[in-house]
Amino acid sequence: MDISSHTAHSKATAPSTRLHSHADSAEHSSTNRSHVNKTHQPSSTSAATGGTAVLKHAPFGRGSAYSLLSWLLTIFVAGFGGLLRIWRLSEPRAVVFDETYYVKDAWTMLMTGEARDWPKTITLSDTTSTIDKLFASGNTDQWLPTAEYVVHPPIGKWLISLGLKFFGGATNIAAWRISVAIAGIIAIAILMRVALRLFHNLPIAVLAGVLMSVDGVGITMSRTGLLDNFIMVFALGAFSMLLIHRDWARERLREQYAIDASARSARWIPSTSRFDRDHPLLLVAKGPRLAFSWWRFAAAILLGLATGVKWSGIYFFAVFCVLSVVWDAWERRRVGYARWLHTGLLRDAPLTALYMLPLLALTYVASWTGWFLHSDSYMHDWAANHPGEGVTWLPDTLRSFVQYHIQMWKFHTTLDTPHNYMANPLTWPLQIRPTSFYWERVSGHPGLCSLQPQSQCVAAVTSLGNPLIWWIGSACALALLVLAILRKYDWRMWAVWAGFLGGWLPWAQYMHRTTFTFYSIVILPWIILAICAMADWLRHHASKRIWQFSIGIPLGAILVISAFFYPIWTAMPVPYEFWLSHMWFQSWI
Known part of the structure; x- marks a missing residue:
C-alpha cells in the first residue's frame, strides 16, 4: 500500500x-504493533x-566522550600501561626470538635503504661468535652486501628503524623496541576511546584501558621488536575511524x-x-x-x-x-x-x-618504495634474468615485484616446519600454548633471586596473556554471539565479533601452517571489548551492586595475576622455583 x-x-x-x-543499541520498546493506525x-x-x-x-554522548575527565583518564591509564612497557625496556640484553630478523632488517634498511643479509657467525680475534650475540654487544655493522630475502612487507621494519634512528641506534637495545612500545601505548588510548564510543560509560572505558595495560601478550609484544603490535594498532585505529x-x-x-x-x-x-x-x-x-x-x-x-x-x-x-x-x-x-x-x-x-x-x-x-628505488633489492632484477616469464605484459620492475610476491605467497602457504612453540590458531584465545621468547640462566642472585640464594636464578620472557583476561574474554565473546543471534540487531555485539572475524578466524584456513600464539595480539582489543560489552549488558540488566561485584572482583584478581606474572613477561631475574610456579599447565613450559 x-x-x-x-x-x-x-x-x-x-x-x-x-x-x-x-x-x-537498537533495542526496541515494547510498543504493541496493534497500536499502529489500522489505516x-x-x-x-x-x-x-x-x-x-x-x-x-548527540550521536554518542558528547557530554562524556569529549569531557576533560575522559581525556585525563585516557592519558593516565595509557601512561600507566606505558610504564609497564618501557621500564627496563633494554632487558633482556639479547636478540629475542624473531628480533633476529626484524631488528637487523630494520637496521640495514636505515643504513642502506634495503634489508641486507647477515652471516650466521663471525670470527674476530680467533673467537667465533653468533651474529646475534655480536649485534647485542654493539657490533652492529657486520651485514653483507647482498639483499635479504624478506617474507613480510616493510612498513613494520621501517617503524622499528625510526626507533633506531631517534633513540641511539642499534647499540641501544631499548631503541630496538621503543617503536613497538609506543604502538602499545597508543593502542591503550585508542581502545579506551573506542570503548567510550561504543558503550557511553566512562568506567567501562577505563576498564578497557586497564585490561589492555596489564595483559601479558600486550606487554610482551610491546617490549619485543616484532611486527604484530603494529598490525594491531593500525587495525584498531581503522576500527575507531x-x-x-x-x-x-x-x-x-x-x-x-x-x-x-x-x-x-x-x-x-x-x-x-x-x-x-x-x-x-x-x-x-x-x-x-x-x-x-x-x-x-x-x-x-x-x-x-x-x-x-x-x-x-x-x-x-x-x-x-x-x-x-x-x-x-x-x-x-x-x-x-x-x-x-x-x-x-x-x-x-x-x-x-x-x-x-x-x-x-x-x-x-x-x-615498498625502498625496494623500487634500489636496483640491488631482492629479486629486483628477476625480470631481466627471466625474459618471457611471469606476467609478461608488465614492465620489468613490476614483473619482478609480482614474482617476488608470488614467492612470498608460496612461503607463507607452505610453511609447516615444526617448532617447539607452534600453536594451533583455534587455541589462541585460551592461551593454551604460549610462546617462550627468551629463557636463560642468570649467574649470581640479583633482584628477586636474592630471596632464594640456594636456587638457580633464571630470566624469561613468555608471551602469555593474563589467563583471566583471555578466558573471561573468550567466554564473553561466545555469550555475545548467542545474544547477537537471539536479539539480531544489537550492532555493538557484531562490532566486537568483527575483530575476531578479521584477526583470528582467517587463520583457520592455515591449520597446517607453523603459527604461534603471540599472533593473537591482533585480537586482544576485541577480547577486551567482549568483556566490556558483557559489563555493559550487566549494567543494564542487573542491580548496581551485582554489576559492581561482577566487575570489581574479577578486575582485582586480574591485577593480582598480572603482578604475579610481570617478572616472567619482562625478563626479571627470579628463582627457578618462582618461574616454575607460573607454569600452570605442561603446555605452558
Whole structure:
C-alpha cells in the first residue's frame, strides 16, 4: 500500500523519529504493533518537531566522550600501561626470538635503504661468535652486501628503524623496541576511546584501558621488536575511524530524514518487519549518500599500513569494510527509510569500494618504495634474468615485484616446519600454548633471586596473556554471539565479533601452517571489548551492586595475576622455583 502526502499540512503528518537512549543499541520498546493506525496513516507528531529532536540528539554522548575527565583518564591509564612497557625496556640484553630478523632488517634498511643479509657467525680475534650475540654487544655493522630475502612487507621494519634512528641506534637495545612500545601505548588510548564510543560509560572505558595495560601478550609484544603490535594498532585505529564514520553517517541520515519527511511530495509505505516497530511507516526516499567520508578515507590508509606490516592485515580490511557498509544500510532502516537495502548495498557499497580498494593498494605499494628505488633489492632484477616469464605484459620492475610476491605467497602457504612453540590458531584465545621468547640462566642472585640464594636464578620472557583476561574474554565473546543471534540487531555485539572475524578466524584456513600464539595480539582489543560489552549488558540488566561485584572482583584478581606474572613477561631475574610456579599447565613450559 503506497500512501502519498500532497496536502499543505503534510509537514504535520510525518512519522516521528524515536530517539534511542541505550547507547544506540537498537533495542526496541515494547510498543504493541496493534497500536499502529489500522489505516496506516502517519503519526500526528510533526516531522519538524521530530527533525529538531534528531538534530539535538548527540550521536554518542558528547557530554562524556569529549569531557576533560575522559581525556585525563585516557592519558593516565595509557601512561600507566606505558610504564609497564618501557621500564627496563633494554632487558633482556639479547636478540629475542624473531628480533633476529626484524631488528637487523630494520637496521640495514636505515643504513642502506634495503634489508641486507647477515652471516650466521663471525670470527674476530680467533673467537667465533653468533651474529646475534655480536649485534647485542654493539657490533652492529657486520651485514653483507647482498639483499635479504624478506617474507613480510616493510612498513613494520621501517617503524622499528625510526626507533633506531631517534633513540641511539642499534647499540641501544631499548631503541630496538621503543617503536613497538609506543604502538602499545597508543593502542591503550585508542581502545579506551573506542570503548567510550561504543558503550557511553566512562568506567567501562577505563576498564578497557586497564585490561589492555596489564595483559601479558600486550606487554610482551610491546617490549619485543616484532611486527604484530603494529598490525594491531593500525587495525584498531581503522576500527575507531569507522566508528566515527558511523556516528557521522547517523547524524547525516537523521538530518536528511527530517528534510525528506517534511517535503510536500513525501511518500510512505507500511512496514512489515518486526524490526520497524518504531517506524510503522517507512519513507520512500533515497536519503543522503554515505559512501565517502574522511573517516573512511583514513581507515583505508590505516588498513593499507596494516597490510604493509603483514598480509594478514587485509583480512581486517575485508571484514571492516563490509561491516561499515552494513552499518550504514541498517541505520537507513532504523532512521525510517524504505529502500535501505537497495540504497545501502547497491549504491553506497560500490562507491565505497571504488575508493577504499585503490587507497589500500596504493598505501601498500607505497610501502615498498625502498625496494623500487634500489636496483640491488631482492629479486629486483628477476625480470631481466627471466625474459618471457611471469606476467609478461608488465614492465620489468613490476614483473619482478609480482614474482617476488608470488614467492612470498608460496612461503607463507607452505610453511609447516615444526617448532617447539607452534600453536594451533583455534587455541589462541585460551592461551593454551604460549610462546617462550627468551629463557636463560642468570649467574649470581640479583633482584628477586636474592630471596632464594640456594636456587638457580633464571630470566624469561613468555608471551602469555593474563589467563583471566583471555578466558573471561573468550567466554564473553561466545555469550555475545548467542545474544547477537537471539536479539539480531544489537550492532555493538557484531562490532566486537568483527575483530575476531578479521584477526583470528582467517587463520583457520592455515591449520597446517607453523603459527604461534603471540599472533593473537591482533585480537586482544576485541577480547577486551567482549568483556566490556558483557559489563555493559550487566549494567543494564542487573542491580548496581551485582554489576559492581561482577566487575570489581574479577578486575582485582586480574591485577593480582598480572603482578604475579610481570617478572616472567619482562625478563626479571627470579628463582627457578618462582618461574616454575607460573607454569600452570605442561603446555605452558
